[in-house]
Amino acid sequence: MHHYRFTCTKCCKNYVPNALNLRCEDCQGTLSVQYKFPTEQMSSFNYGEGISMPIPIPSPSDLVSLGEGNTPVLKLSKISNQLDLEIYAKLEFMNPTGSFKDRGTSMMISALRSMGVSEIVEDSSGNAGASVAAYSSKAEIKAHIFAPSSAPDTKLNQIKVYGSVLHSIDGSRDKTTEAAEAFAKEKKAIYASHNLSPFFIEGTKSFGYEIFNDFGKEIPENIIVPVGNGSLFLGIWKAITELDTQNLIGTKPSLHCIQAVNVNPIASPVPWNISQIAPTIAGGIAVGTPPRKSEVRKVLEESNGFANSVTEESIKEWQINLAKYEGIFCEPTSAAAFAGLENLVNRNRIDKAKRVLIPVTGSGLKDAFPE
């Protein structure tokens, strides 16, 4: 018997966990992990005295780890001065494959392996594909990674080097997902979608537990996250909710969601549809139909966060700013969050007396270099 269940995020129907289960059978809603017992009675990671994070694997020793997490937090002095605000960055590109995805992948692959899964199918525009490929190699799981043929070469090559089978798909990002789903069905392999798997968010939530410690239990009042599928955004909020349930947290932070003007299904100020999509250099958030969109909306509301869209120009500018002034070389997707912060400051959406934390989600080394 598992110490957790899957619950539909829409109609709340419960399911016995199963590696094949990615959506509610009744309403097609996305699923999340819900724990059955008080944390102290379950498998968990320890984050210091009295702070435990429940995990959906039989025991912490079942974790497939490549050394993910425990990323450093830096104060960005020059950018803080520039925007007249206290700004911190948590360097997620210092994860083993170069992005925050490793937190989610580590947990997803561990949970699937503990269920006896030995072959998986995944689709990704790049970072998640490389991450799933690396952890599958460590876990001795055969992985088929579907990626758009237009993804940066470095990301595609990275997938291959770990020994995964790369399926390069022409056409839109959605075509890649369709091809992966069809292949999984035909092969009777597990479709380990990092966007749909309820396990992925159970891994990204470690970010939230870490900042609780990084800041001496006083989480910054604003957290600004670039959102494509929202797995980091939702993981952070889940951590905060769990910490709150354990009565460990004072004031909850506001979570702000940043998207590119060219792909902003959540942040668009007017009703949005997929035909509005345009190319963006922020490949990690170029997601036209995020399956967990309504979950992200709910967190924005609960946390009093803002959704904001940023231009291609401002993304490029902030990628250069971060490297030039702070010595941080990130991918355009990560720079988008800083462009969003600037917008929010200019519109007086952020109280200047409060602190801001931004995850620098991915490494600049995997994308095209800025001009």
Added chain:
Amino acid sequence: MHHYRFTCTKCCKNYVPNALNLRCEDCQGTLSVQYKFPTEQMSSFNYGEGISMPIPIPSPSDLVSLGEGNTPVLKLSKISNQLDLEIYAKLEFMNPTGSFKDRGTSMMISALRSMGVSEIVEDSSGNAGASVAAYSSKAEIKAHIFAPSSAPDTKLNQIKVYGSVLHSIDGSRDKTTEAAEAFAKEKKAIYASHNLSPFFIEGTKSFGYEIFNDFGKEIPENIIVPVGNGSLFLGIWKAITELDTQNLIGTKPSLHCIQAVNVNPIASPVPWNISQIAPTIAGGIAVGTPPRKSEVRKVLEESNGFANSVTEESIKEWQINLAKYEGIFCEPTSAAAFAGLENLVNRNRIDKAKRVLIPVTGSGLKDAFPE
């Protein structure tokens, strides 16, 4: 007055520290930092109860940091089985710019800044250049980085993105050094050579203090290091010596030095001269005339370590092995250490009852991808 002096590693002459000082005036020997007082009376980093690492900056708060160090240690289960030995890897590519150099650069830039330096010149085949560029940006120091035009594009682009001035030099690696030295002289700028600066090794020694903690004060009996200029190799040994002086260490480990057959001034079994040099994919250890060669030799002798040379074929093979079996994607230079381990095991140079630790020095993302 400084709490340390520079000492010639050859003739032992002492010098008052000075940013211009890179060699002994009398004998041209390389210099090292020598502390004047017991550690507890000096500026130091704390590595837990009673464990302090002396540092050549006025106070720990003078450190220019991008979150370097504290890299994870992984047990490599599959490779351990394969070689019938207990093998651990410390993932140095998870440093902020993707290599162990960040440890040395952080300390070198901090020391120079604390001396009032505002403009520097550096030469590098790639990793150190990117590292110096990043830390100079954070420290607001203007950096001129000289690199061979043949270095991988990713490494050259990374230097530029941080806002440093890249001077791309045609011809051999030595030509790059000559050009940098001439430019520094003409410009009257500080030549901050990571190979010669005594501060660099004061940074890389943090690796040694960390493993002392990573392994519960029982450092693995064998440490296998790819050696070009030897700054990590020498830093580890300096840490071990300092821990020993503080009576904290039991048995000292053996440090083994790995080089490519094509460039092995230290590991060559026959007398070596620069005309024997041939191209190698292990760019980080392609150093024909390492200025600290005799220091490396001395440590090999003191620690009962072996020097070993590895073929291009075996380097490529181990780069793939690490990615495929352990989910670790490193640069060829790092893979060389594993090829060397295999040689040492085959020649019965390593006691199978003892543990082995290998630093995975740099990220695979910055080099050409393996075929």
